[in-house]
Structures are given as structure tokens and as C-alpha cells.
Amino acid sequence: MIISSWCFICAFAVLIDKVCLEVTGVIGGSVVLPCSAKHDCKPQDIYVHWRDKNGKIVHDVIKGSQTRTQNSPYKNRAESFPAEYLKGNFSIKLINLTHSDAGKYICHIIHSSELQIVELIIKVSLQDTVEAVIGGSVILPCSTAEHDLKLQNINVHWRQNGSTNVHDITKEQAIAAQDQHQRFKNRTEAFPEEYVRGNYSIKLNNLTHADAGKYNCHITPSNEQETVELIIKESRSKSDTVGTSLLWVCTVLLTGASCTYYL
Ligand SMILES: *[C@@H]1O[C@H](CO)[C@@H](O)[C@H](O)[C@H]1NC(C)=O
Ligand SMILES: *[C@@H]1O[C@H](CO)[C@@H](O)[C@H](O)[C@H]1NC(C)=O
Ligand SMILES: *[C@@H]1O[C@H](CO)[C@@H](O)[C@H](O)[C@H]1NC(C)=O
Ligand SMILES: *[C@@H]1O[C@H](CO)[C@@H](O)[C@H](O)[C@H]1NC(C)=O
Ligand SMILES: *[C@@H]1O[C@H](CO)[C@@H](O)[C@H](O)[C@H]1NC(C)=O
Ligand SMILES: *[C@@H]1O[C@H](CO)[C@@H](O)[C@H](O)[C@H]1NC(C)=O
Numbered sequence: 001m002i003i004s005s006w007c008f009i010c011a012f013a014v015l016i017d018k019v020c021l022e023v024t025g026v027i028g029g030s031v032v033l034p035c036s037a038k039h040d041c042k043p044q045d046i047y048v049h050w051r052d053k054n055g056k057i058v059h060d061v062i063k064g065s066q067t068r069t070q071n072s073p074y075k076n077r078a079e080s081f082p083a084e085y086l087k088g089n090f091s092i093k094l095i096n097l098t099h100s101d102a103g104k105y106i107c108h109i110i111h112s113s114e115l116q117i118v119e120l121i122i123k124v125s126l127q128d129t130v131e132a133v134i135g136g137s138v139i140l141p142c143s144t145a146e147h148d149l150k151l152q153n154i155n156v157h158w159r160q161n162g163s164t165n166v167h168d169i170t171k172e173q174a175i176a177a178q179d180q181h182q183r184f185k186n187r188t189e190a191f192p193e194e195y196v197r198g199n200y201s202i203k204l205n206n207l208t209h210a211d212a213g214k215y216n217c218h219i220t221p222s223n224e225q226e227t228v229e230l231i232i233k234e235s236r237s238k239s240d241t242v243g244t245s246l247l248w249v250c251t252v253l254l255t256g257a258s259c260t261y262y263l
Pocket of ligand 1: 075076077095096
């Protein structure tokens with residue numbers, strides 16, 4: 001059975017690559033990898049194989065029942081939804097995501113000879129952008145779910161636009177501060193009490209226009225990397241001000257007051 005399904009996969013791999021779905025998961029979280037059949041069939045005829053990029057068994061549905069024959073990285077981490085089988089839904093849920101889960105997954109619906117490929121993207125955090133106002137402050141998020149790392153070995157490098165040294169978290173904090181770019185001196189704060197939770201977010205204060213851009217946190221030695229884009233806005237946007245003033249005028253008109261208000 002396995003050999004024949006792999007031949008099938010090889011023969012169709014080129015075609016299938018073009019209909020590849022993408023889903024995003026976050027480290028430590030869970031994700032549903034979708035797979036739907038176009039043809040329905042009797043429960044006892046349902047055979048579905050989920051395989052990873054290395055051909056490892058992620059999940060199998062045999063004769064309409066999910067099985068526990070999973071290769072070690074997926075043991076107790078992947079399950080399907082039996083109540084959905086008759087709708088042709090053979091999606092699986094993968095829990096406790098790690099970096100090594102990233103990559104392509106093949107859903108082979110054997111009974112109807114259908115193949116679907118899903119690409120799983122793994123991120124440290126799902127937050128891609130943060131917004132803040134000039135003069136204000138902002139938290140730039142960065143987390144890892146790898147708690148077994150020894151704190152004293154961890155280094156976190158925060159950079160703006162790929163190169164400017166924003167903040168380094170190391171055990172030699174005073175030395176790290178010397179390499180910080182002038183523009184960020186005295187404006188960054190880390191949260192040492194959060195490190196045990198794998199949280200290496202930093203706070204950036206007294207924001208200016210020059211702070212806009214992409215911020216990258218690189219955690220070593222686990223070699224995790226996350227980017228967040230900081231968007232800087234004027235302290236109050238024009239449309240907000242006008243909106244509030246118009247609302248003010250309307251309120252006043254409705255209540256029949258007869259004073260003059262300034263826009
Ligand atoms: C998934 O993570 C939870 C919480 O961290 C843990 O209790 C559970 O044992 C993990 N399950 C597997 C299969 O790794
Ligand atoms: C399949 O079932 C899962 C779990 O209930 C659900 O999240 C997903 O949306 C379903 N997919 C379709 C195409 O109905
Ligand atoms: C940062 O703060 C220190 C002490 O509070 C001060 O001596 C230094 O001039 C400040 N640096 C900048 C760039 O503001
Ligand atoms: C990390 O710590 C900061 C500061 O305490 C907090 O605002 C943020 O929510 C924390 N992030 C996570 C994922 O816990
Ligand atoms: C920077 O922000 C802090 C706290 O928000 C404030 O106390 C300080 O005066 C600000 N410094 C400058 C130079 O604006
Ligand atoms: C960083 O890049 C953004 C665009 O991505 C740009 O607007 C900003 O000026 C750059 N900042 C610096 C200091 O290079």
C-alpha cells in the first residue's frame with residue numbers, strides 16, 4: 001500500500017506542486033492542515049494517508065477510522081475529525097508546533113485517488129506589524145516556545161532594517177549596550193522577568209519617524225528569527241480629529257444647544 005501510494009505521489013508531484021495551499025502556525029500552537037475530497041464514498045472504504053516532506057507517517061485513516069500508527073515526531077500530535085469524513089473533509093490538526101514541522105505535507109485520499117499538498121509555515125509570532133505614534137512607545141514582540149534552553153546561553157539580537165543595532169540581550173548587558181546604535185541609546189527596555197517564559201520582546205520609547213521599518217529578533221543558539229514591521233503614525237491622524245469634531249457638532253445639533261464649536 002505504502003509503495004503504491006508513493007509511486008502515485010511521484011508521478012503526480014509535478015502537477016500537484018501548482019495547487020499547493022499555505023497555512024501558517026506559530027511555535028507551541030496548533031494548526032489545521034486542510035484536505036478535502038471531491039468525491040464521497042462509504043465510510044468503510046475511506047483510506048487517507050498524511051505524509052510529511054520526508055515520507056514520515058503523520059496520520060492515517062484506514063477503513064474509515066483514524067489510527068495511531070504515527071512516526072515519532074508526530075506521535076499524539078496529529079488527529080483528524082471523524083465526524084467530518086462523510087463530508088469528504090480529511091483535514092488534520094497538528095498541535096505543539098515546533099520549527100521542524102515547517103514544510104510540505106501530502107494528503108493522499110487513496111479511495112478517490114486524490115492528492116493535496118499543504119505547505120506549513122512556522123513563525124515565532126503571528127504578529128507581523130505594530131503601529132505606534134510619534135513620541136509614544138511600543139512593544140516589539142519576540143517569543144520562543146523552546147523553554148528548555150539554558151538562559152545564560154541565550155543571545156537575542158534585535159536589528160532595524162537588517163543591520164542597525166537596536167538592542168542585544170546577552171549575559172554581558174553592559175558590553176552589549178556599548179554596541180547599541182546611537183539612535184536607540186536609552187530608548188530600549190527588555191523584560192528580564194519574562195525571559196524564563198521565552199519572551200524576548202523589547203519596548204522602544206520616545207518614538208520618531210526614523211524608527212519606522214522592519215525589526216528582526218534573532219535568537220541564538222536556537223537560531224529562531226522573527227520580523228515585525230513598525231509603522232509610525234502622527235500623534236493624531238487628521239481623519240480622527242475631524243471625525244470627532246463632526247460627531248461633537250452632530251451631538252450638539254441633536255440636543256438643540258446653540259453654542260459655537262471649533263473643528
Ligand atoms: C503538548 O503540549 C502540552 C502543553 O505544553 C503538553 O502538556 C503535552 O504533553 C504536549 N503533547 C505532546 C504530544 O507533545
Ligand atoms: C474540516 O473540519 C475541520 C475541523 O472541524 C474544520 O476546521 C475545517 O474548516 C473543515 N473543512 C471544511 C472544508 O469544511
Ligand atoms: C543615556 O542616559 C545616560 C544616563 O542616564 C546619559 O548619561 C546619556 O547621556 C544618555 N544618552 C543619550 C544618547 O541620551
Ligand atoms: C512579553 O512581555 C511583554 C512585557 O511584559 C508583554 O507586554 C508581552 O505581552 C509578553 N509577550 C508574551 C507572548 O507573553
Ligand atoms: C522619553 O520618554 C520618557 C518616558 O515616556 C520620558 O520620561 C522622557 O522625558 C522622554 N525623553 C525625551 C528626550 O523625550
Ligand atoms: C527602514 O526601512 C523603512 C522601509 O522599510 C524606511 O521607511 C526607514 O526609513 C528605514 N529606516 C532606516 C533608519 O534606515
